[in-house]
Amino acid sequence: MILQCRDLVKKYYSKTAVNGISFDIDQGKIYALLGPNGSGKTTFMKIAAGLVKPTSGTITYKGNEIGPVTKKRIAYMSTEPFFYNYMTVADVGKYYNDFFEDFDVKRYEELIDRMELNMKDKSKTLSSGLAAKLKIAATLARKAELYMLDEPLNGIDIIARDKIITTILEAAKEDVTLLISSHLVDELEKIIDNAIFVKNGNIALMGEAEDLRVKHGKSIVELYKEIYA
């Protein structure tokens, strides 16, 4: 396993976003982190990315506490736009290149081209769809060990979704792990190895996708509807 969390809790005021969850993420697999808005998916990812400190519990990546060492290996893409307003698409690439040893400039240029973005465009003037594509290009241009993509299909039109999914799958190599959160379950069903269903900050169900389908006699989409209906 590469990511291990035990009894992880995160509280905001009186609200509990993550409620004592424990699970492991294995290397080289694609995980879907499933659940509706407010179920705790984003908070979990932010804890693993080092942006949010847990209230209690532990989380480690390859035995290391979350911090500068793990940030070198984990590429996180938040669901919200997060680039500085002054930045152009080219500036974003320079910034990532300055701070992440695993950033591949050529790959970034290639992805920017594929996403039909312009290096001179200002990030703050991009439409939500183009801004989402920029986030994906910057994140996937890193050669990380673990990619955590929070709602990567948000704001992406139905035509471009296949292109995004293809790009995501290109990052999925033998030793690379992907953790993708989404409520667009049908888009993920066909590409995932494992599924983690999160409900009210707890793990409602988790396991290998094929095992879950066989055991419950339902697709991941149907399981999703059953759990959250």
Place this chain on the structure above:
Amino acid sequence: MVMLKLMKYEFRKQAFSKMVILLLVGLIELLFFFGIITDKSDVMGTAMGILTIFTFGALFFLAFESIITFSNDLKQKSSYMLFLTPHTSYSIVGAKVLAAAIQITLAGVAFFLVYSLDIAVLVGKYNQLEALKEIINHFLQEVFSLNIQFKDIAAVVAVIITSWISTITVAFFSITLSATFLANVKLKGLVSFLIFIALNYVFGRIVNMSLGKVYDVNNFNNLMMYYSLISLFMLCFTIITYIGTSWMLDKKVSV
């Protein structure tokens, strides 16, 4: 190297305001030189008056902008850009403190050069400014007869800079406090502002109590030592608040 990259982006984030300040100083100088060329003393006087007010405003704004940038880096989504980088909070805060210090120092030097240029032009152009030169010379003689030397002036400048930096790090500390231990407190912004005021007051009291009775500020023989010790105190406060801020960011802050 790590700090330099972080500092580069701190400067970049605040570059726009520097360009605006530069542009406005340029316009004021244009007005001043228009007064020189046309021999209109009221225009020159107005330009110098505006420049004086603008200098104070700009220096305050620079410190304020460093504080606002820090606050935004904790509260806005763009904070992910900073806190996803594989650096310790000590490097991140250190880069911010150094960037603020460099900007304030450079701005001070830049304004000093602008004033020097204006005065040199005035003195060079108008013979009647001989009187002004005499006053300055007299003042300098008085100063030097009291054994005030350049090292004393340097000590005073050091106090101004270290006090300014200390104020900024106290603000960083207060803002971080409001984002961590006071995160669940109502009116946390107001509470953190009161903490900022209180800390500055306490630090001021510590300096006064420690040095007030040891050195007589009117005794100019002790001037350099007195101001050097104040700088040392300010440096200590800066280090304490820097470490406190970095520790809170490392252990408690969620962006």
